[in-house]
Amino acid sequence: MLSAASSPSDTPAELDETVSVARDLIRIDTTNYGEGRSNGETAAAEYVAAYLRELGLEPELFDSEPGRTSVVARVAGRDSARGALVVHGHLDVVPADPANWSVDPFAGEIKEGMLWGRGAVDMKNMDAMILTAVAELLRAGERPARDLILAFFADEENGGVFGSHYLVDTRPELFAGATEAISEVGGYSISIDGKRAYLVQTGEKTLLWVKLIARGPAAHGSRVVPENAITRLAEAVAAVGRQDWPIRLTATTTALLGEVARILGVEPQALGPDELALATGTASGFIQASLRTTTNPTVLTAGYKHNVVPDTAEALVDIRTLPGEEDAVLAAVQELVGPDIEIEVMHRDVGLENEFSGPLIDAIRETLAAHDPGAEVLPYLLPAGTDNKALSKLGITGYGFAPLRLPEGLDFPAMFHGVDERVPLDALVFGRRVLTDLLRSY
Numbered sequence: 001m002l003s004a005a006s007s008p009s010d011t012p013a014e015l016d017e018t019v020s021v022a023r024d025l026i027r028i029d030t031t032n033y034g035e036g037r038s039n040g041e042t043a044a045a046e047y048v049a050a051y052l053r054e055l056g057l058e059p060e061l062f063d064s065e066p067g068r069t070s071v072v073a074r075v076a077g078r079d080s081a082r083g084a085l086v087v088h089g090h091l092d093v094v095p096a097d098p099a100n101w102s103v104d105p106f107a108g109e110i111k112e113g114m115l116w117g118r119g120a121v122d123m124k125n126m127d128a129m130i131l132t133a134v135a136e137l138l139r140a141g142e143r144p145a146r147d148l149i150l151a152f153f154a155d156e157e158n159g160g161v162f163g164s165h166y167l168v169d170t171r172p173e174l175f176a177g178a179t180e181a182i183s184e185v186g187g188y189s190i191s192i193d194g195k196r197a198y199l200v201q202t203g204e205k206t207l208l209w210v211k212l213i214a215r216g217p218a219a220h221g222s223r224v225v226p227e228n229a230i231t232r233l234a235e236a237v238a239a240v241g242r243q244d245w246p247i248r249l250t251a252t253t254t255a256l257l258g259e260v261a262r263i264l265g266v267e268p269q270a271l272g273p274d275e276l277a278l279a280t281g282t283a284s285g286f287i288q289a290s291l292r293t294t295t296n297p298t299v300l301t302a303g304y305k306h307n308v309v310p311d312t313a314e315a316l317v318d319i320r321t322l323p324g325e326e327d328a329v330l331a332a333v334q335e336l337v338g339p340d341i342e343i344e345v346m347h348r349d350v351g352l353e354n355e356f357s358g359p360l361i362d363a364i365r366e367t368l369a370a371h372d373p374g375a376e377v378l379p380y381l382l383p384a385g386t387d388n389k390a391l392s393k394l395g396i397t398g399y400g401f402a403p404l405r406l407p408e409g410l411d412f413p414a415m416f417h418g419v420d421e422r423v424p425l426d427a428l429v430f431g432r433r434v435l436t437d438l439l440r441s442y
């Protein structure tokens with residue numbers, strides 16, 4: 001059923017199955033509010049499991065906590081001697097405030113040739129592409145080249161504690177035989193100097209979520225209070241938020257910027273790293289953040305009465321370092337805020353960096369070349385994280401490859417966790433076809 005807000009005239013008479021599955025998933029509100037608060041993923045997990053059962057597969061559902069459901073299913077390949085490939089997505093989404101959106105974020109509206117809604121980009125689009133790509137193979141009596149482990153995780157949007165990390169830690173045998181993984185935040189196209197380029201995510205920055213705590217005397221608001229906890233916290237927050245972290249290029253970002261320079265027809269040294277990053281257009285926000293550490297204050301908590309100085313003040317800071325730099329950055333942050341501010345690490349996870357070469361990368365290049373001849377295929381370091389971090393604990397090398405051919409003007413990277421999340425219908429169909437061919441051949 002279309003929601004009342006939809007414009008039926010915009011809805012194609014017959015929806016492609018990838019579009020309709022993505023829309024069904026968007027209509028299941030799996031909002032993850034963080035810190036364990038969530039609408040839960042069970043309804044979406046049951047939808048996915050029912051779909052997989054119809055294909056003759058035997059999905060298993062796992063609840064880490066009531067309502068926090070993940071799904072895993074194996075697909076036998078033609079050659080089980082090859083390492084299994086984990087093809088994974090997450091079922092949860094970040095919150096969406098309908099007041100900021102031009103459509104109902106959970107209606108799955110279709111208009112202007114696009115599917116709109118929370119998860120259209122991150123990442124019910126890819127969930128649907130995975131399901132329907134596997135369906136296309138199995139319904140045709142075909143099998144993927146190697147064994148697939150299909151995983152649809154809960155809780156990715158809060159670090160995967162109740163999803164990927166839970167399964168990797170408690171049920172590692174589910175991933176037995178897996179060597180590589182593909183998932184989200186890579187594979188989409190951008191435009192560099194008018195040329196289409198697909199960004200394959202070959203690495204991820206670390207994740208370091210900390211709380212800054214300032215303490216001072218509780219006092220009447222009329223007193224002289226030089227040790228005021230809020231004042232001290234505010235200074236610390238400003239220092240961290242204003243810090244200009246230096247650029248440090250890794251193997252991935254060096255390779256990417258070299259390729260951007262080549263496409264632009266300039267020497268890499270002729271432009272600075274930030275200038276080359278800007279040439280990636282809509283992706284430049286991601287790329288610039290992949291060149292350096294970032295430390296963004298995100299939540300402030302202090303005080304309870306206008307005329308009472310509180311004895312504590314707290315701030316949450318979202319720190320993303322380059323792989324391997326967590327401890328050095330933590331020490332630098334302590335230096336920045338001074339010894340009187342306590343730093344509590346709430347959650348941390350590793351960074352990843354993989355080679356942009358090897359059989360899987362070759363297969364990705366070949367498949368994209370067949371579907372979009374002449375397009376560039378480039379590596380990039382994701383400034384955020386995915387469930388590939390959890391899988392890396394099992395020695396599984398993870399990439400971001402959710403292929404989407406996008407129109408030049410669409411600011412796709414901005415829609416991750418943004419308002420009016422939407423994906424072109426033809427990009428979903430393209431993505432399923434590329435994914436189907438990749439799973440068939442690799």
Ligand SMILES: [Zn+2]
Pocket residue numbers: 090122123156184
């Ligand atoms: Zn995501």
